[in-house]
Amino acid sequence: MAAAMKQQTAAIAAAAMITFAFASDAHAGRWEWGCASASADTQVIFNRRQLVVVPPQKRLGKIEDLIFVDELAKSFNVDEHYDAADENGGLATTMAFTRGEDAKQKITLTEKSSKTIFNHTAMVCGRDEDKTITRKVYRLEQTGAPARDITMQCMEYMLTTRGGRPCINRP
Numbered sequence: 001m002a003a004a005m006k007q008q009t010a011a012i013a014a015a016a017m018i019t020f021a022f023a024s025d026a027h028a029g030r031w032e033w034g035c036a037s038a039s040a041d042t043q044v045i046f047n048r049r050q051l052v053v054v055p056p057q058k059r060l061g062k063i064e065d066l067i068f069v070d071e072l073a074k075s076f077n078v079d080e081h082y083d084a085a086d087e088n089g090g091l092a093t094t095m096a097f098t099r100g101e102d103a104k105q106k107i108t109l110t111e112k113s114s115k116t117i118f119n120h121t122a123m124v125c126g127r128d129e130d131k132t133i134t135r136k137v138y139r140l141e142q143t144g145a146p147a148r149d150i151t152m153q154c155m156e157y158m159l160t161t162r163g164g165r166p167c168i169n170r171p
Contacts, residue, residue, distance in 0.1 A: 029158070031156075031159075032156075032157045033047065033090055034066055035136060035138075037153070042056060043056055044152070046072075046109075047068075048084060048087050050097070051072075054078055068157075082097035082098055085097065090156065093111045105143050107140065107141070109140055111138055118131070118132070119132045120132075124159065130156075130157070131156075132155065135152070136154050138152060
């Protein structure tokens with residue numbers, strides 16, 4: 001019985017090794033988005049995970065870089081930050097962000113207008129890459145403050161999986 005069990009385990013291990021040896025590379029897709037605004041008194045920056053409010057003199061970088069940051073508040077040492085209510089909703093018409101566990105401290109952005117400034121689509125090693133930059137006007141409603149309109153530069157970035165397509169550029 002023990003010998004039969006050993007043979008079966010060895011056969012399963014051999015099959016697994018063969019499967020892994022001939023499996024193609026797995027490449028996950030990526031979808032990121034976010035916006036940044038600057039005014040005389042404050043900057044509002046958000047990506048799919050967080051929204052931060054910072055003084056205008058603190059420069060955090062280009063939107064092309066900010067959308068890929070996992071934790072804006074931690075990376076840039078920012079105190080006033082809010083977490084996205086929906087990390088998978090994209091640049092929706094209405095987006096909500098809450099401050100920690102307190103749902104009463106909230107920022108809601110409602111899109112009033114949008115204009116595409118730049119769109120680039122390319123094939124990157126068998127994967128579709130799409131970058132879109134837009135200028136959007138949002139109505140910003142923050143708990144304890146009057147509502148106001150802000151103009152933001154936004155970017156949406158999508159990189160698909162290979163979906164079985166070969167990578168021509170691969171060595």
